[in-house]
Amino acid sequence: MNKIRLILYDIWEVLSTEVRRVFRDSTVLLIFFIAPLLYPLVFCMMYEYENVEHLPVAVVDEARCRESKRFIHKMEATPELTVAYRCCTMAEAERLMQTGDIRAIFLFPKDFSQRIAERRTAHIGVFSDMSSFYYYKAALLGSNAVLIDEMHTIELERYGDAGVTGEDAQSQMMPIASEERTLFNPSGGYGSFFLPALMVLVLHQTLFLGICLLCGDARENRRSLQIIPARLRVRSIHRVTLGRALCYILIYVPLCILDLWLIPRWFHLPQLGNLYNILIFILPFLLAVIFFGMTVGNLFVRQKITPMLCFVFFSLALFFLTGMVWPQDSMPKFWLWFSYIFPSTPGVQGFVKLSSMGAELSEVSREYLTLWIQAGVYFATATISLILIKKFKIFNLQ
Amino acid sequence: MKRYPIFRVFRREVGLLIASPRYLLLLTAGVLLVFVLFATMTSEGQPLRLPVGVVDLDGSYLSRRICHELDATPGVRVERVYQNHLEARRDMQRGKIFAFYEIPKGTYNEVLQFKSPRFVLYNNSAYLLAGTLCYKQLATMGMLATGAVQREVLRKKGFSEEEIMGLIQPVAFETHNIRNPWINYGIYLMTTLIPAVIAFVALMHTGYTIARERKRGLRSWMKKAGGNGLYALLGKMLPYTLWYSLLALTANLVMFGLMRFPMEGNWGLMVLSTILLVWAAQCVGAFIASCLTDAPLTMSVCALYSAMSFSLSGFSFPIDSMPGFFQSFSWLYPIRHYFLNYSHIAIYGGGLHESWPQFCALLAFSILTVAGGAMLQWQLKVDNRRRSEKRGKEVAV
Numbered sequence: 001m002n003k004i005r006l007i008l009y010d011i012w013e014v015l016s017t018e019v020r021r022v023f024r025d026s027t028v029l030l031i032f033f034i035a036p037l038l039y040p041l042v043f044c045m046m047y048e049y050e051n052v053e054h055l056p057v058a059v060v061d062e063a064r065c066r067e068s069k070r071f072i073h074k075m076e077a078t079p080e081l082t083v084a085y086r087c088c089t090m091a092e093a094e095r096l097m098q099t100g101d102i103r104a105i106f107l108f109p110k111d112f113s114q115r116i117a118e119r120r121t122a123h124i125g126v127f128s129d130m131s132s133f134y135y136y137k138a139a140l141l142g143s144n145a146v147l148i149d150e151m152h153t154i155e156l157e158r159y160g161d162a163g164v165t166g167e168d169a170q171s172q173m174m175p176i177a178s179e180e181r182t183l184f185n186p187s188g189g190y191g192s193f194f195l196p197a198l199m200v201l202v203l204h205q206t207l208f209l210g211i212c213l214l215c216g217d218a219r220e221n222r223r224s225l226q227i228i229p230a231r232l233r234v235r236s237i238h239r240v241t242l243g244r245a246l247c248y249i250l251i252y253v254p255l256c257i258l259d260l261w262l263i264p265r266w267f268h269l270p271q272l273g274n275l276y277n278i279l280i281f282i283l284p285f286l287l288a289v290i291f292f293g294m295t296v297g298n299l300f301v302r303q304k305i306t307p308m309l310c311f312v313f314f315s316l317a318l319f320f321l322t323g324m325v326w327p328q329d330s331m332p333k334f335w336l337w338f339s340y341i342f343p344s345t346p347g348v349q350g351f352v353k354l355s356s357m358g359a360e361l362s363e364v365s366r367e368y369l370t371l372w373i374q375a376g377v378y379f380a381t382a383t384i385s386l387i388l389i390k391k392f393k394i395f396n397l398q
Numbered sequence: 399m400k401r402y403p404i405f406r407v408f409r410r411e412v413g414l415l416i417a418s419p420r421y422l423l424l425l426t427a428g429v430l431l432v433f434v435l436f437a438t439m440t441s442e443g444q445p446l447r448l449p450v451g452v453v454d455l456d457g458s459y460l461s462r463r464i465c466h467e468l469d470a471t472p473g474v475r476v477e478r479v480y481q482n483h484l485e486a487r488r489d490m491q492r493g494k495i496f497a498f499y500e501i502p503k504g505t506y507n508e509v510l511q512f513k514s515p516r517f518v519l520y521n522n523s524a525y526l527l528a529g530t531l532c533y534k535q536l537a538t539m540g541m542l543a544t545g546a547v548q549r550e551v552l553r554k555k556g557f558s559e560e561e562i563m564g565l566i567q568p569v570a571f572e573t574h575n576i577r578n579p580w581i582n583y584g585i586y587l588m589t590t591l592i593p594a595v596i597a598f599v600a601l602m603h604t605g606y607t608i609a610r611e612r613k614r615g616l617r618s619w620m621k622k623a624g625g626n627g628l629y630a631l632l633g634k635m636l637p638y639t640l641w642y643s644l645l646a647l648t649a650n651l652v653m654f655g656l657m658r659f660p661m662e663g664n665w666g667l668m669v670l671s672t673i674l675l676v677w678a679a680q681c682v683g684a685f686i687a688s689c690l691t692d693a694p695l696t697m698s699v700c701a702l703y704s705a706m707s708f709s710l711s712g713f714s715f716p717i718d719s720m721p722g723f724f725q726s727f728s729w730l731y732p733i734r735h736y737f738l739n740y741s742h743i744a745i746y747g748g749g750l751h752e753s754w755p756q757f758c759a760l761l762a763f764s765i766l767t768v769a770g771g772a773m774l775q776w777q778l779k780v781d782n783r784r785r786s787e788k789r790g791k792e793v794a795v
Contacts (some may be wrong), residue, residue, distance in 0.1 A: 027694035035702065045721060046709060052719045071569075097576075098746040100738075119564040123572045130578040131741035132716045133586060137530070140573075147569060154568040162557075162565070171512045175547035176505070178517045178540045182533075183490070185523040190715045193526040209701075213694065270524070308697040309606045310424060313598045316591065316708055317432050320439065326583075327496070327528045330445035332438055349493065356524045359491040366492075 007239060010232065014243025021214060022247065027304075028217075031210045036255045039202045043195060044267040050189025052138035056084035057104040058093040065113030071124070071150055075106070080142030093127075103129040104139035119158055134190065184357045185270055192270050196356050197324045197348045199259045200285075204344040205315050207252055207286070208293040212307035215297025220304050234391055238383045245290045249283075256282050260351065272358025280361065281350055284371035288343035291378030298385035322348040346370040403624040407633025410622050411607070415637060421606070422641065425599050429645060432595050433588075437657070440584030448532050449477035451498035453486045458506035464499070464543055473535040490522050497521035497532035499540070509547055527583070577660040577745045585659050589740055590713040592649045593672060594733045597679035598704045600642040604635055604683035605700040609693035620778050627778070628771030631688065635680050635767070642680075643673045654744070662747030671739040671757070678732035678763035681770075688770030691777070711737045735759045 022028050059075075061068050076083050084102055087093040093105045107125035115122035126143060129135045152173065159169035185192040232239065260282065261275050301307055320326060321339035328336055328349075339345040350367035353359040361368065415422055452468065454461045469476040477495050480486040486498045500518040508515040519536050523529035545566050552562045578585050611619050611634070623630035650672055654661040661668070683700055690696045710717070710724065711733040717725055728734045735756040742748040742756075750757070 027692075027698050030695070030698050038702075039705070042706070043709070046724050047715060048721055049719050052716055067569075098742065098748050098752055100741075116568065119568075120560060121563050121567050122569050124569065125572050125574060127574045127576055129741075129745075130575050130581075130586065131737075131745055132713055134714075134716050134719070136575065136581075143571065147571060151567065151569055155565060158565050158568065168512075171514045172548065172551060174514050174544065175509055175512070175551065176517055176540070176544045177514045178519060178537070178544070180519045180521070180533075180537070182521055182523050182529075185526070185529075188523045188526070188530065190526070193524060194715075196524075305606060305609055305693050305697045306421070308694075308701045309421060309602050310428070312701040312705065313595055313602065314428065314432070315705065316595060317435055320435070324525060325527055326439055327445055327448060327525060328493075329449060330442070330447070335435065335439055352524055353491060353493060357491045357522070363488065363492050 007236075010236065010239040011243040011246065014240050015247050018214075018244045018247040019250075021217075022210075022251070025214070025217065028210050028213055031206050031213065032251055033255075035206045036202055036259055040195075040199055040259050040263045043198055044191070044263060044269075047189075047191030047195060048267075050187050050191045051080075052134045053079055054082040055080055055104065055135060055138040055142070056102045057081050057106060057139060058085040058087050058096055058102045059083055060087050060090055060093050060105060060107045062110045063108040063112035065116070067116050067122075067150075067154070068108040068112055071108070071146060072106075074146040074149060075143060078142040078145055080138045097127070097129065103135040104143075106143065116154065119161075137188075184272070191267075192356070193324070195267070195269055196264065196352050197319065197322060199264070200348045200351045201315060201319055201322075201344055203252065203256060203259060203286075204289050204318070204342075204347060205312070207248060207289045208296075209307055209311060211248065211290060211293030212297040212301050212311065213304055215294070216301040216304040216307060219302050234387055237386050237390060238379075240386055241291070241294060241379060241383045244294065245287060248290050249286055252286050253279070253282075256286070260355065264355065270356045272356065273354040277354055277361050278351070281354055281364065281368060281371075282347075284368065284375050285343055285347040285350075288371050288374040288378060289347075291375060291382045292343055294382035295378050295385055298382060298389060318342060318344050321345055324348060324352065340370065340374075343371060343374050346374070403622065403626060403629040404633040404636070406622045407619070407630055408636050410619075411634050411637050421603070425603060426641075426645065429592075429596055429599060429649075433592055433649060433652075436584070436588050436591065440582075440587060443580055443582035443584060444473070444531060445528060445583075446472060447475045448473060448528055448535075449495045450474045450532050450536060451478050451480055451486045451489060451495040452476055453480045453483055453498055453500040455482075455503040456501045456505040460506040460509060461501045464501065464539070467543075468499070468536070468539050471535055471539065474532055487520075490520070493525075495522075496525060496528045497536050499536055577662065584657075586713070588653055589659060589744070590711055590733070590737050591708065592653070593646055593675055593736055594708055594711055596642055596646045596649065597675050597733055597736070598707060600638055600676050601679040601683035601704055602697070602700055603638055603642075604680040605687040605696055607634060607638070608684060608687035609696040612687075612691065613693055616774065616778055616781065620774070625775070625778070626771070627688075627774035627776075628768055630774060631684050631767055631771045635677075635684055639673075639677055639680060642676045646672045646676055659744075661744045663743035664749060667739075667743050667750065667753070671736055671743065671753075671760070674757065674760040675732050675736040678735075678760045681763040681766040682732070685766035685770040688773040688777075707731050707733045710734055713737050729759065732760060732763060 022032065059072050061072065072083060075081050085093070085096055087096070090107060093102070096102045097105060105127040107127070109123065109125065112122045112124070126139065128139045155173050156169055159165070159173065164172060182188060256279070257275065260278055264271050321335065321342065322345050323331060323339070346367040350364040353364050450468070452465050454465065465476055465479055468474065478489070480498070483500060486495070489495050490498065498520050500520065502515060505515040517540055519533070519540065521529050521533040521536070548566050549562055552565060557565070575581060620630055623633060647669060650668065653659045682703065686699050686703070687696045690699060710728040710731045712728060717728050717734070739753050739756045742753040
């Protein structure tokens with residue numbers, strides 16, 4: 001009984017010291033409290049419009065026939081496209097494309113009407129700006145809708161001419177009907193795809209950086225031994241790791257509720273999961289990040305300002321390593337293994353499945369288990385690095 | 399040369415770098431790692447053989463043929479054929495498949511009876527790229543299957559091949575994807591992201607080196623510059639400008655040369671644009687570091703600013719579709735101007751005629767360095783006055 005009380009007392013002492021250190025340091029406060037508030041809000045506002053609407057395009061109508069005019073009218077009616085210019089020549093349209101006034105060109109060649117009259121396949125040239133995939137996507141999405149509609153109109157006419165009418169024509173035109181249902185992000189929007197992953201990454205990066213900063217601060221002021229109570233023996237040094245972790249958990253659980261639950265709710269991001277599952281899932285994530293941060297901080301960080309110099313730019317690579325863009329399945333094996341060094345990979349994957357895709361905890365068991373394994377491994381490394389500091393007094397001397 | 403204060407500061411900075419090259423090497427290695435990561439990950443251009451599923455409730459000759467044909471397309475592979483909807487949906491939630499076709503019971507019979515059975519295509523766009531690609535492949539496959547049935551029927555009715563094509567597909571698109579006909583994801587990602595990472599690192603490193611100088615006290619540094627803040631900043635920034643420009647240019651050379659990414663326009667303009675990008679990013683770093691006196695705060699502000707640079711370059715989601723505030727805000731990011739330059743020059747082969755506003759904007763970032771220099775000089779003056787006041791008091795005592 002006495003021993004348990006002693007353990008709890010040690011943890012309490014480390015915890016209270018750590019809380020004081022966090023709240024005294026303005027930079028750490030900025031990283032722990034302002035950044036996880038600011039980024040989700042700013043990015044949610046940035047991607048408020050999920051898709052490209054009214055993409056300016058130019059048409060070069062060399063055919064000038066009934067069909068081409070109808071096609072252009074229908075294009076004008078789609079939410080994706082706006083026919084900003086009607087050009088006489090291709091050269092004129094190309095110039096507009098170069099200056100960025102338009103993002104796609106639709107060319108109706110001279111033989112367009114003739115081919116339609118001859119009941120052959122008529123072609124429309126589409127030239128799209130590939131500098132951003134969203135221009136390409138919007139141009140294709142809008143024009144495809146018109147194309148399918150127009151195809152049906154012409155097809156029906158032709159079947160009529162061939163003597164097939166009414167329901168017969170319908171069923172011959174469409175021997176197999178096809179229906180499309182886009183799940184989890186119905187509009188195919190960028191925000192609904194990017195923001196859930198971003199939320200987890202922001203939590204990952206700020207927590208990791210803050211811990212590294214605190215380690216650097218201790219090292220810089222040669223206080224490494226001060227954060228380890230002097231009476232603790234080597235065997236009970238894990239209490240320091242636990243005490244500090246508890247401090248960060250207390251700070252980050254409310255932030256998690258805010259970033260992973262409330263803000264997505266306010267901005268109407270896809271949210272099919274429930275808070276309870278998310279919190280259960282996020283606990284090992286936080287632990288893994290904390291112990292990972294402590295390991296890196298204890299071993300490598302010597303100055304308070306270097307973590308930001310060396311780690312922040314890597315956020316971008318972390319995002320790509322999560323497999324949200326390039327699926328994990330198609331990733332080279334080496335990078336797949338490499339990505340599992342970071343808690344962000346299972347964290348993002350699991351959170352997106354839980355929250356955006358409404359999976360149950362049992363369906364993210366692989367990610368959940370990975371996070372617990374990471375937490376365990378990094379707990380060991382964080383404690384070992386502290387033992388090294390205490391026992392050999394290495395690392396803490398510049 | 400020794401007479402020039404900029405050169406004196408430059409030499410001092412190079413000396414410091416040689417004495418402790420740890421961070422320069424570390425950051426260069428980081429940039430290299432990111433480059434290799436993107437180059438190897440996107441080497442296929444698009445993710446290939448994405449897993450999809452088929453819920454085959456029909457179990458007929460037709461449905462099995464559709465499965466086989468789906469598996470034979472290069473973009474996707476049929477991970478599993480499911481017996482019911484629930485299993486397929488659960489696998490989708492687990493992230494095992496990105497899309498699936500549901501073929502209802504009695505499809506084949508209905509086709510034979512001209513009854514138009516209904517296929518349902520489900521796709522997961524929580525994974526945007528994978529979901530969209532799978533959708534495209536599956537939708538095309540569905541169209542082809544429809545076309546095949548149509549063709550069979552029409553052929554038996556005695557129509558000629560050309561008439562059949564005209565009936566099945568009266569209008570078609572001929573797509574020309576300018577400078578990226580293969581829709582290669584690597585080209586689209588790396589051309590902007592790699593320079594963005596280098597600019598990011600250059601900004602942080604400039605901020606760091608000035609913040610570190612502050613810890614030692616500004617005096618020895620400013621003394622080398624003859625008390626001129628602008629000279630002090632310029633001399634300090636130049637070694638990094640040289641190094642990171644060299645890195646960025648090498649990266650561009652590898653991308654547009656070795657990896658044969660399309661490059662239409664003038665190489666000289668692209669080189670100039672790259673150097674100016676690094677320079678402009680450094681100017682922002684120098685300005686932040688000159689204004690703020692607390693070193694960790696300087697680094698945090700630099701990081702807070704830079705973390706948004708990837709999004710605000712506008713290569714992923716277009717800036718023109720963001721709210722108005724962000725459209726203006728993106729002008730404060732050098733990478734935005736670089737991206738516009740890249741699209742004008744490398745994609746459309748344009749010249750200065752189109753891209754001069756971007757070059758002017760990148761150059762305009764230099765004003766920040768001038769302002770930063772003035773700030774430093776003022777801080778030094780205040781510092782000196784305080785010191786002399788203190789000394790005066792001591793003398794008085």
